[in-house]
Amino acid sequence: MTLSTSMQATTLSPRPKAGTMDRNIRILGAILAVASLFAIWTTLSITVRPWVPTPYDTVLAMGRHLTSQGFYANLFLTLGRIAAAFLAASVIGAALGIAIGMNRKVEAFFQPLLAMALAVPDPVFIIFAILALGTGEAAGFVALTLAVAPFVSNIVRSSVQARDKGLDEMTRIYRIPSDKAFWVSLVPQLVPALLTAARFSFALSWKLVVVVEAIGQPDGIGASIFHSFRLLRMRDVVAIAILFILLMQLLEKGVLGRLEKRLLRWRQ
Amino acid sequence: MTGTSDTVLKVEGLQVSYGSIPAISSLDFEIKRGEFVAILGPSGCGKSSMLNVISGLLPPTRGVVEVDSRPLYDAGRHAPKLGYVFQAHRLLPWRTVKQNLELVLAASDVPRDQWEDNIDRLLDILHIGQFKNSWPMQLSGGQRQRVSIARALLVEPSYILMDEPLSTLDEVTARSLRQELSGIWARTGATIVFVTHSIREAVYLADRIIILTRGPSTVFENYHVPIARPRAYDDPRIAEVEADIIRRVEHAWGLDPIKQSEVA
Numbered sequence: 043m044t045l046s047t048s049m050q051a052t053t054l055s056p057r058p059k060a061g062t063m064d065r066n067i068r069i070l071g072a073i074l075a076v077a078s079l080f081a082i083w084t085t086l087s088i089t090v091r092p093w094v095p096t097p098y099d100t101v102l103a104m105g106r107h108l109t110s111q112g113f114y115a116n117l118f119l120t121l122g123r124i125a126a127a128f129l130a131a132s133v134i135g136a137a138l139g140i141a142i143g144m145n146r147k148v149e150a151f152f153q154p155l156l157a158m159a160l161a162v163p164d165p166v167f168i169i170f171a172i173l174a175l176g177t178g179e180a181a182g183f184v185a186l187t188l189a190v191a192p193f194v195s196n197i198v199r200s201s202v203q204a205r206d207k208g209l210d211e212m213t214r215i216y217r218i219p220s221d222k223a224f225w226v227s228l229v230p231q232l233v234p235a236l237l238t239a240a241r242f243s244f245a246l247s248w249k250l251v252v253v254v255e256a257i258g259q260p261d262g263i264g265a266s267i268f269h270s271f272r273l274l275r276m277r278d279v280v281a282i283a284i285l286f287i288l289l290m291q292l293l294e295k296g297v298l299g300r301l302e303k304r305l306l307r308w309r310q
Numbered sequence: 311m312t313g314t315s316d317t318v319l320k321v322e323g324l325q326v327s328y329g330s331i332p333a334i335s336s337l338d339f340e341i342k343r344g345e346f347v348a349i350l351g352p353s354g355c356g357k358s359s360m361l362n363v364i365s366g367l368l369p370p371t372r373g374v375v376e377v378d379s380r381p382l383y384d385a386g387r388h389a390p391k392l393g394y395v396f397q398a399h400r401l402l403p404w405r406t407v408k409q410n411l412e413l414v415l416a417a418s419d420v421p422r423d424q425w426e427d428n429i430d431r432l433l434d435i436l437h438i439g440q441f442k443n444s445w446p447m448q449l450s451g452g453q454r455q456r457v458s459i460a461r462a463l464l465v466e467p468s469y470i471l472m473d474e475p476l477s478t479l480d481e482v483t484a485r486s487l488r489q490e491l492s493g494i495w496a497r498t499g500a501t502i503v504f505v506t507h508s509i510r511e512a513v514y515l516a517d518r519i520i521i522l523t524r525g526p527s528t529v530f531e532n533y534h535v536p537i538a539r540p541r542a543y544d545d546p547r548i549a550e551v552e553a554d555i556i557r558r559v560e561h562a563w564g565l566d567p568i569k570q571s572e573v574a
C-alpha cells in the first residue's frame with residue numbers, strides 16, 4: 043500500500059530526480075556518437091585513401107585556414123549574404139504570414155501560391171534566378187528569399203490563426219487602439235512561432251547560401267569549398283566545411299537561444 | 311438606490327444562435343441607470359453570450375440591444391465606457407499585473423497622475439497588493455480573476471459587466487469582495503450586470519435578479535429584491551429570499567435545487 047502510493051507520487055511529480063541521470067545519459071550518448079563518427083572517419087581515410095582526408099590532416103588544414111586572411115574575407119562575404127537572405131525572408135515571410143492569418147481574402151489569394159512555392163525544390167529557384175538575373179548578388183538573394191519566406195509565412199500564419207481570440211475581445215472592450223493591440227497582444231503571442239521561424243529560416247539560409255555560392259559565385263565559403271573540390275584538395279573541403287558548420291551552430295545556439303530566453307522570460 | 315429611473319440598457323427580442331444552434335431564444339428586459347442587476351440561469355443557458363452581445367462583441371442574431379438609446383453593435387466611438395470581467399481572466403501573460411492595468415488605463419480617460427494611486431488602492435481592496443509586479447503566471451486562478459476585476463473598475467466605466475467574477479474565490483475572500491463591490495457600486499453609480507450561480511450572492515448584491523430559463527433561454531422572471539440597503543450577508547431575510555427563489559426555479563430549471571443553490 044505504502045509502496046504503491048510512493049510509486050504513484052514519483053510518477054506523478056513533474057520530472058522527478060531523474061534530471062541528472064537524464065543529463066548523464068545525454069552526455070555519454072554524445073561522447074559515443076562523436077567517438078564512433080571519428081572511428082568511421084579514420085577507417086574511411088585509410089580505406090578510401092586519396093579521397094577522404096585523415097582527421098589529422100584536416101585539423102592541420104583547419105589551422106591553416108584559421109590563420110589565413112582569405113578565409114575571413116570569404117567568411118564575412120558569406121555571413122553578409124546569409125544575413126541579407128535571412129532578414130529578407132524573415133520579414134517578408136512574417137508579414138505575409140500575419141496578413142494571411144488575419145484576413146480570409148488575403149489567405150484565399152496567397153495560400154495556393156505559397157503551397158506551390160513550398161512544392162518547388164530549392165535548387166530550381168536557384169537555377170532559375172541565375173538564369174534570369176545572372177550570377178550577381180541579386181540572383182542568390184532572390185532565390186533564397188523565394189525559397190525561405192514561404193516556410194516562415196506558414197509557421198507564422200498558423201500561429202496567428204491559433205491566437206487567443208479572447209485577448210482580441212479584451213483589447214476591443216478596453217478600446218486599445220488596433221496598432222497598439224497588434225504590438226502588445228498579437229505579436230507576443232507569435233513570439234514562439236517567430237523564434238521557430240527564425241531558427242528554421244536561419245538554418246535554411248546558411249545551407250542554401252553555400253549552395254548558391256558553389257553554383258554561381260566567385261567568392262564566399264561555398265565558392266571556396268567548390269574551388270578546393272575542383273582541385274581535389276579534399277582536406278580543405280572538409281576543413282572549411284567543419285569550421286563553417288561549427289560557426290553556424292554557435293550563432294544559432296548562442297544568439298537565437300539567448301534571444302528566446304529573454305523574450306519568453308514571463309513563462310518562467 | 312440612485313433615484314434616477316431612466317432606462318439606459320434595452321434588450322428587445324434578443325436571439326443568439328451559433329450556426330443553426332440557438333443559445334438564446336428570446337430575451338426582453340430593460341435596465342435603469344445605476345441599477346445593479348444580477349443574472350441567474352442554469353449553466354449553458356446563454357448568460358455569457360448575452361454579456362457578449364451587451365458589450366458589443368457579438369452581433370445579435372435577431373433583436374435589438376440599445377445602450378444609451380443607441381444600437382450597440384455599431385456604436386463605434388460613441389460606444390459607452392465599459393468594464394468587463396470575463397468569465398476567463400484574459401490578462402496578457404507577458405505583462406506584469408501593473409503593466410496589464412496600465413495598458414487599459416492608457417486607453418481610458420483617467421489622467422496619468424492618478425494611475426499609480428488608483429492601481430494601489432484597488433489592488434489593496436482586492437487583497438492582491440503584493441502582486442503588483444508579478445507575472446500573471448505566478449498568480450493563482452482567483453488572484454488573476456481579481457486582477458481582471460481591478461482592470462474593469464480602473465477605467466471608471468459607466469457600465470460594468472461581470473461574468474461570475476467571484477466564483478473562483480474562497481468564501482471568506484468572496485464575502486469581503488462582495489461588500490467592497492457593493493460599496494464601489496454605491497459610490498460610482500455605475501450600472502452593473504452581474505452573472506452568478508450563487509443565488510445568495512445575487513440577493514445580497516442586486517436590486518433586481520433576472521432569472522433565465524434553461525437554454526435556449528428566455529426571461530423566466532424579473533425578481534425585485536425586497537431588502538433595503540445596507541444589507542448584511544448573514545441577514546436571515548437574505549436566506550428567506552434565497553429559499554423563495556430556489557422554490558421558483560426548481561421547477562423551471564428541472565434540477566435538484568440543492569445543486570443549483572450553491573449554499574454558501
Ligand SMILES: Nc1ncnc2c1ncn2[C@@H]1O[C@H](COP(=O)(O)OP(=O)(O)OP(=O)(O)O)[C@@H](O)[C@H]1O
Pocket residue numbers: 328332333351352353354355356357358359360397525
Ligand atoms: N463560440 C461558440 N460557438 C458555438 N457555440 C457556443 C459558443 N459560445 C457558446 N456556445 C453555446 O451557447 C450556449 C450558451 O453558452 P454560454 O457560454 O453563453 O452559457 P452560460 O450561460 O454562460 O454558461 P455557464 O454558466 O456555464 O458559463 C451553450 O450551449 C454553448 O455551447
Ligand SMILES: [Mg+2]
Pocket residue numbers: 357358359397473
Ligand atoms: Mg458563462
